[in-house]
Structure formats: C-alpha cells, structure tokens
Amino acid sequence: METLYKIAAIFFDIIFVLLVSYFTFVFGLRLYWKFKSKRMRGQELPILEGEFLRLKRGKGVIYFHAPNCRPCKFIDPVIKKLSKELKKVAFIKVNIAEKPELARKFGILATPSIIITKDGHIEEVLMGPVTEGTLREKLK
Incomplete structure (x- = not known):
C-alpha cells in the first residue's frame, strides 16, 4: 500500500x-x-509596395489569418462586414499559409493578428480574436 x-x-x-x-x-x-x-507602434510599415500602397495614406487594416485557424473563422465575417461599411479604411487580408514571408516581415507570431495603420505607420497591433465593437472603436 x-x-x-x-x-x-x-x-x-x-x-x-x-x-x-x-x-x-x-x-x-x-x-x-x-x-x-x-x-x-509608430514604426513604418516594412512593405509599401503592391497592394500595400493603399496604406500609405489614411487608415488601414492588415488582417493576418490562416485557413485552419478556428478564431480566424469567427473574425472573418467581422472583417468582411467592416470592409463593406468603412469605405475610407483600406483592408488587406494576408493568408499566412500562402505568404509566410509577409508574416515574417511584419513579425506576426500568431493568428489572427490585425495591424491597424495610419499614413503608412503602425498605429496598433491586435493579436488574437477581437470583437466587432473593439475593432470598430479602434478604426474611428
């Protein structure tokens, strides 16, 4: 025993x-x-060419996601809805499975990650799932 x-x-x-x-x-x-x-925060975007040229002026959102990420599947509809509603904000979706070099250049460690930009500079980085209200508040 x-x-x-x-x-x-x-x-x-x-x-x-x-x-x-x-x-x-x-x-x-x-x-x-x-x-x-x-x-x-405050750093210049590492890439300002191609589709990222739209982020040089005004507000922008870079949304990093992966196809097998469950939290990304919850945020996808929110991103789509806000991109239709907020016409002055440029939205760019980056699939890190297809473009891992972009995730490395931006220093993305996890998905979903959202980088909010203003005039070509990083204003805020949101890592992990966020609510529509939080994202809408950050984009005002």
Missing part, C-alpha cells in the same frame, strides 16, 4: 509540474506579445 502512495505522489507531482510549466509558458508568451505589439 505504501508503494501505491509513493507512485500516486510522484504522478501528482509530475502533473503539477506540467501544469505550472504550461501556465508559465502561456503567460510568458502573452507578456511577450504585449511587449512586442507596444514596440511595433
């Missing part, structure tokens, strides 16, 4: 260490994303 208690204690210790490691990793990654997005 004593060996059974020792095995159970070891098992629970391993589970505890794994859970703490997981939460530490996720929390650290979130902190890094927040720090990185703050650092990106």
